[in-house]
Amino acid sequence: MSDSIETEDTLAPSKxxxxxxxxxxxxxxxxLVALGTWIVPAGQYQRAENAELGxxxxxxxxxxxxxxxxxxIVDVFLAPIGGFYNPDSNQAQAIDVA
Incomplete structure (x- = not known):
């Protein structure tokens, strides 16, 4: 046969x-969200208590x-920790099964 025919074994694995x-x-x-804090302007609404909604x-x-x-950068790396733990109240916030 011919040497130019390649079999599946001789082909390089495709990446x-x-x-x-x-x-x-x-x-x-x-x-991406941390980058958004540099781009999107910060703002807030005044709030009032709604008796119907409580x-x-x-x-x-x-x-x-x-x-x-x-x-x-530091805030980006500490974000997952801050999502699970609140240092102000010393309580876990994520999944509390107790």
Missing amino acids: GFKFPTAYTILFALIA REVPIPGTYETVDANPQG
């Missing part, structure tokens, strides 16, 4: 797309800008 891990996706989302609701037409709090 296709490999889906990123869950940790990679979560870190990318955290970094909670505070924003008052329409009272939006005002506030000082920005852009997140840095």
Whole structure:
């Protein structure tokens, strides 16, 4: 036969797309949101207690800008920890099964 015919064994394995891990996706989302704190202007509405709902609701037409709090590199790495633990109350916030 001919030497120019290659079999499947002699072909180099193709390096296709490999889906990123869950940790990679979560870190990318955290970094994207932290970047948004540098771009999106900060603001808030005044709030009032709504007796029917039993909670505070924003008052329409009272939006005002506030000082920005852009997140840095350290904040990006501490975000997952802050989501699970509140140092002010010393309690876990995520999943409490007790």
